[in-house]
Amino acid sequence: MKRPNSSLFSNSCFGLRASVLISLILILPFIQSVYSQETTLGPTVPQDDEVIRINSDLVQLDVMVFDKQGNFVNELKPEQFEVRVDGRPQTVAFFEQLTSGTQAEEARLLAMRGGKARALAAGPGSNDTTRGRATFFFVDDFHLSADSVARTRKLLQRFIDEELGESDQAAIVSTSGQIGYLQQLTDNKAALRAAVMQINYRARSSRSIDLERPPISEFEALAIARNDTTAINYFTDQTLKENPEMYANRDSAEEAVRARARQVLEPVALTTASTLTVLQDLVRTSSRLAERKLVFFIADGFFLDTSKPGLTEKLEGITNAAARSGVVIYTIDARGLTTGLPDASSKPTGDKSGRLARINGGELSVSQDVLRTLAADTGGRALLNTNALDKALTNTLSETSAYYLIAWKPDRPTDGADKFQRVEVSIKGHPELSVRSRRGYFAAPTTVSASKPKTKTTATPASPQADELRTALGSLYPLSALPTYLSIGYTNTALEGSILTASIQVDTGDFEGTIEQSQTASTIDVVCVVFDSKGKQVSSIKSQVNFPPTKATDGQPPPSRRASFSRQFKVTPGLYQVRLAARDNKSGRVGSSTQWLEIPDIASGDFALAGLMVAESTPTTSSEKDNTVTPGTVQVRPDHFFDRTSQLRFVTTIYNAAQPPDVVIEVIVSRNRQPIFAEPAKRVGTTGVTDLKRIPYAAEVSLGDLVPGHYILQATVIDRTTKKSATQEYKFVVR
Numbered sequence: 001m002k003r004p005n006s007s008l009f010s011n012s013c014f015g016l017r018a019s020v021l022i023s024l025i026l027i028l029p030f031i032q033s034v035y036s037q038e039t040t041l042g043p044t045v046p047q048d049d050e051v052i053r054i055n056s057d058l059v060q061l062d063v064m065v066f067d068k069q070g071n072f073v074n075e076l077k078p079e080q081f082e083v084r085v086d087g088r089p090q091t092v093a094f095f096e097q098l099t100s101g102t103q104a105e106e107a108r109l110l111a112m113r114g115g116k117a118r119a120l121a122a123g124p125g126s127n128d129t130t131r132g133r134a135t136f137f138f139v140d141d142f143h144l145s146a147d148s149v150a151r152t153r154k155l156l157q158r159f160i161d162e163e164l165g166e167s168d169q170a171a172i173v174s175t176s177g178q179i180g181y182l183q184q185l186t187d188n189k190a191a192l193r194a195a196v197m198q199i200n201y202r203a204r205s206s207r208s209i210d211l212e213r214p215p216i217s218e219f220e221a222l223a224i225a226r227n228d229t230t231a232i233n234y235f236t237d238q239t240l241k242e243n244p245e246m247y248a249n250r251d252s253a254e255e256a257v258r259a260r261a262r263q264v265l266e267p268v269a270l271t272t273a274s275t276l277t278v279l280q281d282l283v284r285t286s287s288r289l290a291e292r293k294l295v296f297f298i299a300d301g302f303f304l305d306t307s308k309p310g311l312t313e314k315l316e317g318i319t320n321a322a323a324r325s326g327v328v329i330y331t332i333d334a335r336g337l338t339t340g341l342p343d344a345s346s347k348p349t350g351d352k353s354g355r356l357a358r359i360n361g362g363e364l365s366v367s368q369d370v371l372r373t374l375a376a377d378t379g380g381r382a383l384l385n386t387n388a389l390d391k392a393l394t395n396t397l398s399e400t401s402a403y404y405l406i407a408w409k410p411d412r413p414t415d416g417a418d419k420f421q422r423v424e425v426s427i428k429g430h431p432e433l434s435v436r437s438r439r440g441y442f443a444a445p446t447t448v449s450a451s452k453p454k455t456k457t458t459a460t461p462a463s464p465q466a467d468e469l470r471t472a473l474g475s476l477y478p479l480s481a482l483p484t485y486l487s488i489g490y491t492n493t494a495l496e497g498s499i500l501t502a503s504i505q506v507d508t509g510d511f512e513g514t515i516e517q518s519q520t521a522s523t524i525d526v527v528c529v530v531f532d533s534k535g536k537q538v539s540s541i542k543s544q545v546n547f548p549p550t551k552a553t554d555g556q557p558p559p560s561r562r563a564s565f566s567r568q569f570k571v572t573p574g575l576y577q578v579r580l581a582a583r584d585n586k587s588g589r590v591g592s593s594t595q596w597l598e599i600p601d602i603a604s605g606d607f608a609l610a611g612l613m614v615a616e617s618t619p620t621t622s623s624e625k626d627n628t629v630t631p632g633t634v635q636v637r638p639d640h641f642f643d644r645t646s647q648l649r650f651v652t653t654i655y656n657a658a659q660p661p662d663v664v665i666e667v668i669v670s671r672n673r674q675p676i677f678a679e680p681a682k683r684v685g686t687t688g689v690t691d692l693k694r695i696p697y698a699a700e701v702s703l704g705d706l707v708p709g710h711y712i713l714q715a716t717v718i719d720r721t722t723k724k725s726a727t728q729e730y731k732f733v734v735r
Contacts, residue, residue, distance in 0.1 A: 081427065138175075332389060487503040
C-alpha cells in the first residue's frame with residue numbers, strides 16, 4: 001500500500017450505491033418544496049404492484065424442502081415434485097434452485113415477470129453473484145407490551161450488528177408509524193439503529209375500559225361474541241349477583257353482557273384492521289423488488305374477531321399480496337416463553353366453579369392464531385413460545401437462503417369471481433421430507449395487469465418534466481432507466497464546520513436508441529435534496545447538464561456519455577439522507593438514488609474519522625514501440641466501479657486526537673465478511689500538519705490481485721492515548 005500526498009483530488013466521494021427505499025409515510029410533501037417556484041402539485045400516488053397474470057403467464061411458487069433434521073435438501077429434480085392446485089396435478093414448466101440475494105435470482109425472477117434483467121453490477125464477464133437480501137421487520141407496536149418492546153429492540157440491534165450482510169438491506173417499520181422517516185430499506189447501519197431507537201411502548205388509547213364488575217377482557221369478550229355458553233353463563237350469573245336490582249330477568253342481564261362484550265371488541269377490531277392494512281401495504285409495495293423478500297412480523301399476538309366485516313378479507317389480502325410480491329412472512333411472538341396464565345392481579349379470584357379458568361385456558365393459543373396463519377399461508381413459519389428469539393432469527397435467515405422456484409401455467413377459473421387456488425406441493429416417494437411453501441393464491445378469470453400511476457393535483461399542473469423528477473425523488477424504490485449514482489461524505493473545517501459533499505454521476509450511454517439519436521445534443525435535469533432523520537428538508541439544489549452532439553466512427557455509436565460533478569451542503573451534526581433524481585430530456589428516461597450519512601459532533605471534541613473520499617487512480621504507462629507516454633488519471637467514481645488495472649485511492653481526516661497525537665490506522669479489504677488482505681497497523685504521521693485536531697491521511701490500494709466482485713474497504717483509527725477508535729467503510733466493485 002502506498003501513501004501519497006493528502007491533497008489527491010477535489011471532487012471527493014464517499015459511501016454506497018443508492019439504497020432501495022420503502023417508507024410507509026408519505027414522502028412527497030417533503031419534496032414538493034423543491035419545486036415551490038415551479039409547481040403546486042399535490043402528492044402523486046405510487047404505481048400499484050405487479051400482479052400475477054394467471055391466464056397467459058406462469059404462476060410461480062418458491063418452495064423449501066427440509067429433512068428430519070431441519071436441513072435444506074439440495075439438488076432435487078423437477079420430476080420429483082408433485083404440484084396440485086385444488087387437487088388437480090400441474091405440469092411444471094419452469095424449475096430451478098436459487099440462492100437468495102444473488103444476481104441469478106434477480107435475473108430469473110425478472111424474466112418470470114417478463115422484465116429485463118439488469119447487467120451484473122461487476123460488469124460483463126464477472127463471476128460475482130453477490131447482490132444481497134431484502135429483509136423487512138414489521139413491528140406491530142399496537143400489540144406489544146413494554147417488556148416485549150425491550151426484547152424487540154434488543155433482537156433488532158443484534159441483527160444489525162451480527163446478521164446484516166455486506167450487500168444486504170433491511171427496513172424496520174411499525175404499525176403506528178412512530179419510526180417515521182426512518183422506515184426505509186437501507187444498508188446503512190446508523191439509519192437502522194436510529195430506527196430501532198424510535199420503537200417505544202405505545203399504550204393503546206383505543207382500548208375500551210370495562211368499568212363494570214367483573215370486568216370483561218378482550219379474550220372473554222371474544223368468547224362471548226362466539227357464543228361460548230360457559231362465558232355467557234358465567235358473566236350473566238356474575239352480573240345478576242353484582243346488580244340484583246338492575247335487571248328484570250336473566251335475559252336482560254345476558255343482553256347487557258353481550259353489549260359489554262361488543263363495546264370491548266369494537267376498538268380491538270379497529271386496531272387489528274390498522275395492523276393488517278399497514279402490513280398489506282408493506283407486502284404489496286415490495287413487489288417492485290424482483291428478489292424474494294423476507295418479512296418478520298413481530299407482535300405479542302392478538303385476536304381476530306371474524307364476525308367483524310372485512311377482517312378476514314384483510315388477512316386473505318395479505319396472503320394474496322405476498323404471493324404476487326414474492327414475500328415470505330415469518331411471525332415472532334415477542335412475549336417469548338410464557339404460561340399464558342392471567343396475572344393474579346388482573347382479575348378478582350373466587351370462581352369456585354372453575355368456569356373462568358376454563359374460559360381463559362386457551363387465550364395464549366388463540367392470540368397466536370393470526371401469527372400461525374400468516375406464516376403458514378405465505379410459506380413461512382411461526383416462531384412461538386421461545387426465549388431464544390435471536391437464535392430463532394439466525395436459523396430462519398439460514399434456512400431461507402436457498403429455495404426452489406417452480407412455475408406452471410394455470411387453468412382458467414370456471415366461475416366469474418376471484419377464486420382462491422389452494423396449492424399443495426410434495427416430494428414423490430419421500431413422505432419424510434417437509435415441504436414449505438405458500439398455500440395458494442387468488443386467481444381471476446380475466447388477465448389482470450398492474451394499474452397505472454394516478455396523479456392528484458391541487459392546483460395548476462406542473463410541467464411533465466418537473467412532475468417526473470418530483471415523483472422520482474419520492475419513489476418507493478430507486479429508478480434505473482437512467483443510470484444515476486450518488487456518493488456522499490463529509491469534511492470539517494475550523495471556519496466552516498461540517499460540509500456534506502454529494503458526488504453525482506449520470507450515464508446516458510445505456511440508452512438503446514438509434515445512432516442518430518445518440519449523436520444529437522441532450523440535456524439532463526438533476527435535483528438533489530438533503531433531509532434530516534425526521535424528514536425535514538435541510539437543503540436542495542437543481543442543476544442542468546448539457547451534452548453536446550457527438551460523432552460516430554465507422555458507423556458505430558459514439559462512446560458512452562457520462563457526467564460527474566459534486567455539490568456541497570453545510571450541515572450540523574446528525575443523521576441525513578440525500579436523494580437524487582435525474583431526467584434525460586431527450587429520451588425521457590428517469591433515474592434516482594438515495595443514501596444515508598451520519599455526521600458526528602466534531603466541535604464537541606468527539607474522536608472521529610471522516611468518510612473515505614475515494615477515487616480511481618490509473619498509472620502512467622509508456623510504450624517502447626512508439627516512444628509514447630500515456631499519463632495516469634485520478635477520477636472520482638460515484639458508481640463505485642473500479643477496473644482491476646487501476647488503484648483505489650482514498651483520503652480521510654482524523655478528528656480530535658489526544659495531544660500530542662499518537663494514532664494508528666488499520667486498513668482491511670474484505671469480501672463476504674472474509675478479509676482478503678489487511679495492512680498492518682501503522683502510525684499516522686503529522687509532519688507538516690498545522691491543525692493537529694484535523695490530521696489528514698491518504699493511501700492507495702492496488703486492485704490487480706482482486707478477482708471481479710464486491711468488496712468492502714474498512715479503515716479503523718485508534719487513539720493509543722485515550723484507547724478510542726473510529727471506523728469508516730467503503731463498498732466498491734472490481735470489474
